[in-house]
Every structure is written in structure tokens, then in C-alpha cells.
Amino acid sequence: MDEKDIINYIRSVFGKNLSFELNDDVAYVNDGDGFLVLKVDMLVGSTDVPPSMTPQQIGRKALVAAVSDFAAKGVSPDGALLSIGLPRGYKEELIKGIINGFKDASIEFGVELLGGDVNESKDLVIDCVLYGRAKRRVSRGGARPGDLIFVTGEFGPSKAGLDFLLKGSGLPDGKMKDVCVHAALEQSPPLPFGVRAVEAGLFTSSMDSSDGLAITLHEMSKQGHVKYMIEELPIDRAMANFLRNSNNDVYSAVFYGGEEYQIVFTCNPGSSTALREIARSLGITLRRIGRVEEGEGVFFYEGQRWVPVHDMGWVHFDSTV
């Protein structure tokens, strides 16, 4: 029984009792005066912590993974609960480093710690719960034919950096390698950009990219019953050349990586100027990668023809219910 089976089983068991969809980045609860927004995200030591990640970076990642979903939905997280499981005898410096990393990130993203618990477990487990409030809800499936497809940030470096950390080789030393390694160890979801864009009502749909670009685009395409046509890879030319020259598959790194913690969104063509202005004022890189059409599926324009993008990503055992 893999994660998808488990999630489908949970949906089937709870289905009749559900008044909310379980297929969004966050849970929205309509309480008459807008929405209460909730999210839980579990970081597990044995599967989510690459070699050489510092304790501070682990604590940061535990918060950032949940913040990233809030960023995609344009919601400021107000408070957090922190539920920790630690192996017996876990070193004091590691514990303190994790707590401080979480603390620093909580200040960066304006999140207040409200409570939580500490437990013993065989694996390092850091479960981060966030809550906030939203005036409007942005779905994964709201795109209409004619909409433009954008992403924040860059895709590819985090996958290349992770591969390097796991294999210990594959990237020549230098500034570009450092960018890739940093992208694998320390992420910064564009929270203020998401909040301002959603406040202004500029997204027609959005989703956190951390399961990988291809999976994200497929999910948005399926939920919206529309076709996603990708014309450009969201990666700098210099970075693409660097990866190609060091024998990394650029296409795979961009589409089938994951853990970028960026926003994939669609908008009406008339909104793109306003969105670019918000991004510029915040120092956020925005890339238009394609457009939405009637139909289904995700396609990439490869030279002269459109080729289907596979619905797959970095195989990790972690997915939203």
C-alpha cells in the first residue's frame, strides 16, 4: 500500500462525511467571515533531510514546507503548533539547532509559536501546523483557456543540488554549484508575493510546487479540466548550460525535481503587468512558462513539436491527503 493508495483509502473512508475537498494545498474552513486556513506538514529525518543539512536548516525546512503552501494560497500564517518526535539520546546541539532554525524562520515569516508537544520516536519527526485567515479562496483548478502560466523562482537547481549531496559528485566546484546546493538545503517561499497577488485577486489558480513542477502542472490541469501548454523551462540560460555541461538532464531537473517551494499560478493575461510589478517591488523572479488551452494534459514545446510531460516527480513518500 503506497502513499497514493493510503490517501485514496482515507478519502474513501471519510468521503461521505466530508464537506471540504481534501485536494488543496491547505484546508479552508468557511466560518461566515472568510476562511480559517489550516495546514500540517511532517518533516521526517530519514526521508526529508539530505546529507550535510545543518540542524538550523532542518528546523527552517520544517516551517518552510508548511509556509510554502500558505504562500501559494496567498495567506499569511498567523500561528504555529510544533509537534516533535526525537530519537532517544539525540544530541543536545542538534536539538537546539533545530529549535533555533525554526525560531529564526518563524520570525522571517511572521509566525508565532502557540504550542505543541515533544515526544520520543525512532525517527526524527517535526510536524508543523499553521493557521491563518483568508478573505478569498484560490483553488488549484481555477484556470480558464487563455490564461497565462507563471512560476516564481527557478526550477532545476534544487534537484541538481540534491543529486550532488546524495552522490557526492556530479557538479564542478564554483558559484553555480553553490547555488544548486543552497537551493537543496535552504528554501525561501515567496510569501509576500503570494499574499499581495491574492489580495489583489490576480491568481485564477495556484499551487505550491514542492512535489515537482510536472506533478504540480498535472494536478492543476486535472482539477481545472484544461490543457497546460509549457513553452519555456523556468531556468536561467546560464544555469541550464552549467547543468548540461556537467551531464545533468536539464529537462528532468526542471520538471521532475521537487522541493523548490515556489508558486505555480495562472492569471488572466490582463493581470500580468500588475503581477510583474508586485514581483519587481519585492525582488521576486517571475517567469511566464506557458498558457492554458481547452483540452487536457500537460505539454512542452520541444523545438518544433509539442510533447507530453509525464505526471511524475521526485519519488518521495510524502503527499497531501
Place this chain on the structure above:
Amino acid sequence: MDEKDIINYIRSVFGKNLSFELNDDVAYVNDGDGFLVLKVDMLVGSTDVPPSMTPQQIGRKALVAAVSDFAAKGVSPDGALLSIGLPRGYKEELIKGIINGFKDASIEFGVELLGGDVNESKDLVIDCVLYGRAKRRVSRGGARPGDLIFVTGEFGPSKAGLDFLLKGSGLPDGKMKDVCVHAALEQSPPLPFGVRAVEAGLFTSSMDSSDGLAITLHEMSKQGHVKYMIEELPIDRAMANFLRNSNNDVYSAVFYGGEEYQIVFTCNPGSSTALREIARSLGITLRRIGRVEEGEGVFFYEGQRWVPVHDMGWVHFDSTV
């Protein structure tokens, strides 16, 4: 670094940034129109699951542990997020049993599943997040001299049952043994009682008992800066005799057990009739165990004299931040 050290370290790190106390059963967020109430509780397979507990009971316990804190505060949980970590290759029947146990308990306590995630981890981890709303806040430290001390349910059987499950011996067969074993495997926090008592404003303080009666009384005494005088053990005479005759220490089982998931509360003497009436109408056992005086500490009337109750309980690595 044990759990207390970790919790104290978290408090010291986040202290300056906190506007809420972290020493209550739940997190209360005052949002102008009452309180948003949040709680996270982590169940860990290697430390929280006794031998012979069924998958359904594991799923139930994951929810019940969090519901118990809501019951003590008189708050109906509205929704839950479920964050699961499963060892690779975990058996399908176990996974399905856990999910069904959680589902059945969610119906029993009127909690709707809103979302969550599924992950791979080396230990079984089920983190349950609850949210609800409260009109009034009940603290752990609100008791005043002259107040009466009550508990719901019975203390002692769950500890005796757990010892039996761990050792495989120590209790003779029969109905009383079955009661003890059941108390260790399947708990039922008195949620409707807590909700009605708090709606009527009848608690002056309250706390979930699941860390053990002695620890709970000490925490309430410390936070209230008052003395807790315990006159009676909250256990049936027949059960006490059964435990004594099978060489169990009744005093220890009552005070230093844990995981009863009952409510310890104080009230004004004038409220006790109304509280007994609510309990009677719900079929809940209520026991008056003592009274609050000026001073500090927790004492038990043992025959002719008052002896201090130690601030200790079942040693498990699990505590509220």
C-alpha cells in the same frame, strides 16, 4: 537533554516572541469574537502503543488523546488534520484498521477530517491536530481557596491494565481484569460533560489528566498558587480491593498512572449540585476528591495525617510544550 529540558529550551528561545502562555492543555487565540482553540498531539508507535492494542484502537487513541484536552477545556472540536508517518512495508490491514479507528472516533466525537499528509518514517507516527471555538477560556490555575476538587471517571485501572499488558501477568482473570485492560486500550474522554459544564461556567479551573493524577494536581496547584488537599482516591472500593488483592499498589496506580483521559477540575462549592446533575444526565461518574486551600503543594489524607503527594507520574517521553 530530556523532554523537560527541551520544553524549557523552547520556552526560553521563543519567550520574547510569545503573547500566549504555552502551559495550557490547548492553545487559545483571542480573535475578538471569542477564541480559536488549537491542539496537536503526537502518538508514537514505539512509546504509546501497548502490546495487544488493535489497529482500530491505535487510530482511536490518536484522536482521543487530542479530544481529551478539548474535553477538559469544554471545547467541541470541529475539525481535524491528520499527519501520518508509516514505516516502509507497514501492513495494509494495519493501515486500514488505524484509519477506520480514527474515522469511528471522529464520528463519535463529531470531528470532521479537513486534511493532512502521509509520509514514510522509521516509527509509526500519528499526529492529530484539532481546532474548535470557545466563548470562554478555562485555565489550569483558576482555583481559589474553598473550591472543591473533582475528577470524572476512575483512576487506577488503566495503570494496572497497562502493567498487565506489559508484563503479561499480575491480574487474575475475570471481569475486573477486563475492566483494567479495557481502560488501558480504549479511552473515552467525557467531552459532552466538559462542554456543558464550561458552557454553564461551572469550572474554576480544569486540566486533562492524561499525564497522571499527581502531575495534573501539581500543575494546577502551581499555576493557581494554592494547595490541593486530596481526601479520597478516585477509585471504586471493589476495584481498589481487587488491585490490592492482586498485589498492585493502589495509591501508586491512582496517583502515578496516567492515560486515563479524564478531567480534573475545581469548582465553587455552590456549583457542585449543578455539575452532579449534568454528570447524572450524561451517565458520567463524578468523584469529589478534595478541596483547595491557601498554601502550596498537593497532600493526601492517609489515615490520620496529611502526606505530600509526589510530583511524578508514568515516565513517558511526551509532554505539552
